[in-house]
Amino acid sequence: MFIILRGKGISFGRIVVYLLLLAVAFLCLMPFYSMIISSTHTNADIARKLLLLPGKHFMDNYTRLVDTVPIWRGFLNSVFITFTSTALTLYFSALVGYGFSKFNFKGKDILFVCVLSTMMIPGQLGIIGLYKMMDIFHMLNTYFPIILPSISNAFGVFFMKQMVDSSVPAEILESGRIDGCGEVKIFHRLVLPLLTPAIATLGIFSFIGKWNEFLTPMILLFDNNLQPLPVMIASVKSQFATDFGAMYVGIVISVIPILIFFSIVSKKIISGITAGALKG
Amino acid sequence: MKKFFSLSLIMILILSMLAGCSTVESAGKANDDNTLVIWTFFGDVKLMAKKFEEKYPNDHVIVKVFPGDQYKTKLQTALQAGGDDAPDIFDLERSYMGKFINSDFPVNLTKIGGEELVKGYVPYVQELGRDKDGDLMAVADTSSPGGFWCKKANAKKWLGTDDPEKISKMVESWDKIIKLGEKINKKSHGKVHLISHFGDVYNVEAYHLQPFVKDKTLQIDDGWKKAYKIQKEIFQNDVGAHLEFMSAGWNNALNEGNVILTAMPAWASFMIDNEDGKAENKYAVAKTPKGLYFGGTYRAINRASDKKKLAYKFLKFVTSKEWQQFNLEKTGNAPALKSVYKDNFDSYTSPLTGHLKILKQYYDLVEDVPAQKAGKYSEDLLGTWRIVAGQGIKDDKDFNDVVTQFKKKVRILYPEIKVK
Amino acid sequence: MKTALDRSRFGFYFVTPFFIIFLIFGLAPILYSLYLSFTSWDGFTDPVFVGFANYKRLLGDTLFFKSILNTMIIWIFSIVPQLILALVLAIILNEKFLRGKNFFRAVYYFPNIVTPVTLGVLFSLMFDWQTGSVNHLLVSLGIIDQPIYWLNSPWLSRIIVATVIMWQYFGFNMLVFIAGLQSIPQELYEAAEVDGANRLQVIFKIMLPLLRPVLLFTMITSIIGGLQLFDAPLMIGDGPENSTMTMVMYLYETAFKNFNYGYSAAIAYAIFIIILIFSIVSLKSQARKKD
Numbered sequence: 001m002f003i004i005l006r007g008k009g010i011s012f013g014r015i016v017v018y019l020l021l022l023a024v025a026f027l028c029l030m031p032f033y034s035m036i037i038s039s040t041h042t043n044a045d046i047a048r049k050l051l052l053l054p055g056k057h058f059m060d061n062y063t064r065l066v067d068t069v070p071i072w073r074g075f076l077n078s079v080f081i082t083f084t085s086t087a088l089t090l091y092f093s094a095l096v097g098y099g100f101s102k103f104n105f106k107g108k109d110i111l112f113v114c115v116l117s118t119m120m121i122p123g124q125l126g127i128i129g130l131y132k133m134m135d136i137f138h139m140l141n142t143y144f145p146i147i148l149p150s151i152s153n154a155f156g157v158f159f160m161k162q163m164v165d166s167s168v169p170a171e172i173l174e175s176g177r178i179d180g181c182g183e184v185k186i187f188h189r190l191v192l193p194l195l196t197p198a199i200a201t202l203g204i205f206s207f208i209g210k211w212n213e214f215l216t217p218m219i220l221l222f223d224n225n226l227q228p229l230p231v232m233i234a235s236v237k238s239q240f241a242t243d244f245g246a247m248y249v250g251i252v253i254s255v256i257p258i259l260i261f262f263s264i265v266s267k268k269i270i271s272g273i274t275a276g277a278l279k280g
Numbered sequence: 281m282k283k284f285f286s287l288s289l290i291m292i293l294i295l296s297m298l299a300g301c302s303t304v305e306s307a308g309k310a311n312d313d314n315t316l317v318i319w320t321f322f323g324d325v326k327l328m329a330k331k332f333e334e335k336y337p338n339d340h341v342i343v344k345v346f347p348g349d350q351y352k353t354k355l356q357t358a359l360q361a362g363g364d365d366a367p368d369i370f371d372l373e374r375s376y377m378g379k380f381i382n383s384d385f386p387v388n389l390t391k392i393g394g395e396e397l398v399k400g401y402v403p404y405v406q407e408l409g410r411d412k413d414g415d416l417m418a419v420a421d422t423s424s425p426g427g428f429w430c431k432k433a434n435a436k437k438w439l440g441t442d443d444p445e446k447i448s449k450m451v452e453s454w455d456k457i458i459k460l461g462e463k464i465n466k467k468s469h470g471k472v473h474l475i476s477h478f479g480d481v482y483n484v485e486a487y488h489l490q491p492f493v494k495d496k497t498l499q500i501d502d503g504w505k506k507a508y509k510i511q512k513e514i515f516q517n518d519v520g521a522h523l524e525f526m527s528a529g530w531n532n533a534l535n536e537g538n539v540i541l542t543a544m545p546a547w548a549s550f551m552i553d554n555e556d557g558k559a560e561n562k563y564a565v566a567k568t569p570k571g572l573y574f575g576g577t578y579r580a581i582n583r584a585s586d587k588k589k590l591a592y593k594f595l596k597f598v599t600s601k602e603w604q605q606f607n608l609e610k611t612g613n614a615p616a617l618k619s620v621y622k623d624n625f626d627s628y629t630s631p632l633t634g635h636l637k638i639l640k641q642y643y644d645l646v647e648d649v650p651a652q653k654a655g656k657y658s659e660d661l662l663g664t665w666r667i668v669a670g671q672g673i674k675d676d677k678d679f680n681d682v683v684t685q686f687k688k689k690v691r692i693l694y695p696e697i698k699v700k
Numbered sequence: 701m702k703t704a705l706d707r708s709r710f711g712f713y714f715v716t717p718f719f720i721i722f723l724i725f726g727l728a729p730i731l732y733s734l735y736l737s738f739t740s741w742d743g744f745t746d747p748v749f750v751g752f753a754n755y756k757r758l759l760g761d762t763l764f765f766k767s768i769l770n771t772m773i774i775w776i777f778s779i780v781p782q783l784i785l786a787l788v789l790a791i792i793l794n795e796k797f798l799r800g801k802n803f804f805r806a807v808y809y810f811p812n813i814v815t816p817v818t819l820g821v822l823f824s825l826m827f828d829w830q831t832g833s834v835n836h837l838l839v840s841l842g843i844i845d846q847p848i849y850w851l852n853s854p855w856l857s858r859i860i861v862a863t864v865i866m867w868q869y870f871g872f873n874m875l876v877f878i879a880g881l882q883s884i885p886q887e888l889y890e891a892a893e894v895d896g897a898n899r900l901q902v903i904f905k906i907m908l909p910l911l912r913p914v915l916l917f918t919m920i921t922s923i924i925g926g927l928q929l930f931d932a933p934l935m936i937g938d939g940p941e942n943s944t945m946t947m948v949m950y951l952y953e954t955a956f957k958n959f960n961y962g963y964s965a966a967i968a969y970a971i972f973i974i975i976l977i978f979s980i981v982s983l984k985s986q987a988r989k990k991d
Contacts (some may be wrong), residue, residue: 012740019793024789025807028867034833035822044553044748047532048835068323068347103711111715118722120979121730122928125972128955128965129732130725135361145725152722183710212815214931215948219956222354222365224346230817230931235348237821237935244528244825251825254818262813266806273809273872274879353956356743379959383744529830662956671941692761693958695753 032255039248046244068239071253073225074232079141081217082210082230085150089206090199093150097160098191102173112161119154119266125216131219141223148217154201163198164191201272211258229254282332309625315340315666316590319358320371321351322577324611328421331606332597339590352376359385359582368585369594374408375663378654381409381417386580387588390415394592397599398616405486405616407651409578414653418578421598422613425642426483427565428475428541429534429549437566438464438540439470444636447566451541454481454510454569461519464540473521473539474670476530478511478673480543483525485574487649492661497698498690500683508669510678515673526551535559541566545574546614546642549632561634567641571648614642657694664689739964747962754966759822764967766942767950770858774837774933774946775926777885782870783918787911789870790877791903805878808871816868820935823864827851851936853945861944864932873918880914881907920982947971 038046065071100112134140147194168191176186192199214230221227227235236250262269318341319326324612328618344367346354352373358366382388389397389409394416398406402423409418429450432442439447439460451457451474461474471632489501509632514520523530526548533539535553544551552559579598581591599602604615612630617622621643626665628639652658665686672682737754739747758764789808793801811819826832827850835847850856884906892902930948938945938953945953951971955964 014797017795020843021789021792021804024785025804028807028811028871031822031826031867034826038825042555044535047528047831050833050840057937078784088931092717096715099714103708103714105708105712108864111719115718118726120796120976122924122972122975123728124928124930125950125968126726126729126733127951128736128961128968129734130729131357132736132961133729133732135357138361140357140361141365148721149725152718152726157718182970187714208813211813211953212817212931214815214817215952217536218350219353222346222350222357224344230815232813233817233821234812234935235350237824238349239347244831247821249820251822253729255814258813259810262806262810266809269813270805270809270875272801273875274882350956355961379742380813385744523830527830528828532830570959688762692757692763695757 007254030260035248035251035255039245039252041245043243044128046248047209048255058249061249064243065236065240065246065249069232069236069250070225071229071232071236071250074227074229075253077226078211078228078230081213085147085210086203086207088150088242089153089156089210090203093153093156093160093202094164094192094195094199095187096157097162098164098168098187100157100161101164102168102170115154115157118152118157127215127219130216134220141221141226143226145220146213150206150210153206153271156206159202160195160198163195167198168194192202198245201266201275204269206273290430291458294499310325312589313587314338316369316463316587316594317342318369318371318579318594319344319346319351319367320577321346321348321373322371323347324613325371327610328598328603328607331603333624335597335602336593340594342461346472346608352380355380359584362584366582366584368582368587369579370582372578372580372620374578374654375577375659377408377418377576377654378659381578381580381654382413382656385583386417387583387585389417389419389581389595392588392592394419394595397595400618400700401599401616402586402618402621402646402649403651404573404646404649405576408576408654410653412653418580419595419599419602420576420578420616421549421607422577423616423642424547424573424576425546425614425645425647426543426545426568427569427575427641427645429541429565430541431537431562432564433562434540438468440567442564443562444638446567447541447564448641451566452569454514457569458510458517458519459514459571461514462517465518470518471538473519475514475520475543476523476533476539477520477525478669479525479666480520480568481511481514481640482669483543483574484568484570486662487573487652488570491652491655491658492665493655493657493697496696498661498687498700504638504665504669505679508673508682511669512673512676516676543568543572545572546612546638548574549612549630554632557631560631563634564633565633565638565641567645568671571645573646573649596638614639614646615696618643657697660694661690664693706968733965734966736791736962737969739962740964742959744959745963750962755964755970756969757963758966762832763942763945764947764950766971767945767947770939770943771927771929771946774858774862774865774929774944774984777859778865778869779919779922779926781917782866784878785866786873787915789874790881791907793874794878794881803870805875808874810871811868812872814868816864816931817935819864819868820932823860823932824851824936826888827860852940854940857936857939857944861929861933861936861939864936865926865929868932869922873922876914876918880911884910916982918988920979920986923978923982924975927971947974 037051037054039061040058041051042057043062045051090173095167100108100115130145139145144224172190172194173186176190181189212230213228214234217228218231218234221231233250233254234245240246240250317338318329320343323345325345326343329343332341335340355370357464359370389395397419398409398416405423406416409416409420411417430447434444435447439450441447450460457474464472464474470687485507487502489503489505489507490499492498492500521533523533523539525544530542531551534542534544534551546565552563554560579595581588581595582589585591599616601620604620607613608615608624608628611650621639625640625643626637627637629637668686668689669682672685690697691699736747738749738751740750740753741747766782792798793804826834829835829847829849829851832850834850835844838844839847848856850860881903888906889902892906897905929946933946933959934949934952935942938949947967948971951964951967954960954967
């Protein structure tokens with residue numbers, strides 16, 4: 001495979017490489033294809049046949065699903081949670097990262113080590129305590145414990161500090177101070193615009209992370225109308241034990257919007273990840 | 281940039297406030313004294329509420345349905361958290377109700393004269409709602425008889441008859457089932473099985489044996505040894521189709537008919553594909569060797585509720601003849617009151633079983649189920665036993681090995697239970 | 701001088717939000733969990749202090765040890781093929797002659813952004829014994845006569861869970877490797893070409909050695925992630941003989957299915973210690989290799 005890559009034009013080796021790439025692409029997409037096709041058939045057909053072409057029962061399956069599961073509500077909840085959390089993560093990570101990067105204050109180094117060490121703590125360590133605490137504070141079944149922790153995103157701080165180190169020159173800050181801007185204003189007017197590319201990259205990471213979050217909302221939210229999409233999909237699985245059609249529709253609804261979103265911005269996402277990987 | 285960020289921050293704050301508010305609004309109840317909030321995992325409770333409101337137009341019922349298997353956790357959380365989010369009445373499922381009725385959450389119905397609710401009930405149905413002291417904590421409005429469901433055409437082909445009574449006779453003991461099953465297995469060259477799974481034995485026998493925990497000590501009823509032997513024979517002789525209860529293949533077999541007798545509750549008949557009425561009059565139900573029931577939905581009043589009177593009124597309604605008769609006719613859910621059974625012996629039929637008068641049979645089955653309390657652990661331990669014994673059967677282990685394994689597991693999982 | 705001091709005050713203000721929120725939603729619950737791990741608490745009554753009973757129980761809990769083993773097995777089954785595939789694809793997609801690079805990258809990456817819960821449900825449907833499309837496909841193609849009972853075999857179940865994980869993450873790792881490859885200076889390749897090295901030599905002498913830090917970084921992050929596997933396996937279930945029950949699943953089920961909150965807090969701490977040990981060991985080994 002390697003040797004053959006040298007020549008120009010179409011060679012046997014290149015065909016093999018393309019076939020390999022296509023095979024992997026096929027394996028990547030086949031489950032999604034199968035899911036879409038299955039969602040358009042009756043349960044009996046799903047159970048018995050190999051389905052390759054779309055059927056006519058999507059709406060039947062869809063109706064059975066939305067009769068009991070407010071799946072679109074879940075979708076909107078996810079959108080709301082994800083957008084607010086991401087906005088908080090971005091703003092505060094930039095602010096904290098900037099604070100660590102460009103200021104000298106007592107205990108700065110120790111504090112920064114603290115930030116880094118919080119990255120080592122697995123998310124579920126405090127989950128039982130969080131559950132009981134939120135119960136005591138009457139914050140169960142609210143979005144506060146889901147959204148507010150986004151303010152303290154250790155990876156975001158670490159990433160933003162590095163970005164500020166490399167892309168915010170001290171001269172700009174000085175010139176801002178000479179112009180008489182306050183520190184807060186300098187951050188908003190001068191620093192944030194310089195960080196736009198970093199914000200885009202971090203935004204993608206935290207968006208995906210939050211969109212997929214499952215354990216915390218499942219435990220802390222008990223009202224069906226508040227739950228995000230992953231929790232609803234999980235409950236679809238347990239309530240439609242043998243109603244495959246409805247289950248497939250649920251999965252389709254959770255995948256298709258992401259597919260559309262991804263096909264529009266895939267280039268940005270991929271270059272963002274590449275950039276993020278280099279920094280990390 | 282600054283504007284954008286301060287704007288988005290404000291947006292976040294406003295939206296999260298809204299989220300906070302909407303929580304209270306959507307989960308909470310109207311502050312009306314005549315409004316009752318019920319939590320359930322079962323969608324049909326809405327019908328119950330509608331009928332109640334029809335009868336008492338001044339009262340209102342809000343039904344919050346939490347489908348899926350996280351309901352019990354949500355319920356526990358809400359009961360603990362109290363406040364506006366908690367329900368006045370909460371539904372409990374058979375599998376975990378023992379934990380809730382032996383806790384401080386429900387109102388002790390016996391102490392407020394609730395024994396009147398379950399007078400005339402099928403014995404096992406009323407006993408399940410009692411805590412360890414024998415006080416009534418929760419009540420059901422249905423019983424859940426199970427039986428051997430079969431496709432009539434299929435029964436005629438393989439058993440030579442589709443008369444439920446004759447079939448019941450043919451399968452009145454496990455020995456007969458094994459013999460018959462072997463015969464059918466041979467005749468069909470292994471394509472058709474008499475029953476779905478050796479687990480059917482477990483499902484039937486489980487509630488006829490003494491519960492696993494007595495006075496916080498593990499006890500193993502002698503009956504388990506016999507049941508284990510029967511299960512092993514069923515497994516080894518391919519009497520069962522190796523399709524676990526409620527699995528996809530099981531459901532398929534129920535509709536296709538490559539399993540002749542499917543042991544299942546009447547409420548599971550929704551698993552039969554009846555599109556355009558194609559399954560109507562196609563099924564018959566025969567008796568299992570012993571009385572059989574599956575699951576159950578129980579209702580309790582929240583001790584922290586400030587509308588206990590209204591809640592009691594609701595329980596009184598659902599335990600009444602009026603509701604149970606209506607429910608039987610409307611949804612086919614079997615009643616809990618013996619009198620409703622008896623009144624309908626000669627009249628009740630359901631679409632899937634056509635002209636068959638199935639209630640008498642159901643009545644015999646549920647009456648045959650011994651009355652047992654839903655203990656705190658009994659259902660968990662049954663589940664553990666089912667897994668350990670199921671594995672033992674597959675690995676062809678001795679009964680004593682299974683018992684040792686089971687005890688080991690109980691020690692780990694439930695350190696508070698004494699194991700001898 | 702004074703202004704500099706004044707300014708540093710702002711730095712402190714800027715970083716405080718992080719710590720306030722972390723104290724409330726991070727540290728406090730963790731400490732509270734620690735307390736709960738010394739109690740017996742079933743959610744029906746108040747927690748009762750029981751000392752080290754939960755930890756003692758944990759040491760004899762074969763199910764917990766099994767869950768550790770399961771997690772490791774699933775992790776290894778997913779990480780090894782995942783890294784190999786990601787590496788091969790990254791090297792291929794780094795080739796200049798190739799057309800449609802962006803398409804392939806996007807397609808391979810796509811599974812990564814689909815919610816793990818959804819993937820878990822999807823795979824459990826696809827691998828269903830009687831009704832799943834995988835068996836339908838294999839039977840139709842004549843590869844097998846009888847449907848395979850995938851989720852009834854401990855090892856097959858683990859492999860399926862590992863497949864889900866692998867399928868979800870290989871695209872992401874591939875992008876990371878591509879980034880690593882692109883950071884290799886062009887001159888190195890040119891120099892190699894001048895020396896008359898063939899592709900194989902370029903790959904083994906230049907690409908792989910220079911990618912090693914990236915590979916190690918990926919391994920370490922994936923250990924931490926892999927030990928916390930939860931969403932997708934939860935949807936596929938405990939598996940036969942609990943063979944696909946991961947550590948975090950055991951934590952979850954102990955707390956929210958069996959109402960054993962105190963014990964599950966102890967499990968959470970045990971998991972934390974395991975992750976800590978693994979992170980330290982891998983960081984150390986990375987440091988040693990650098991020397």
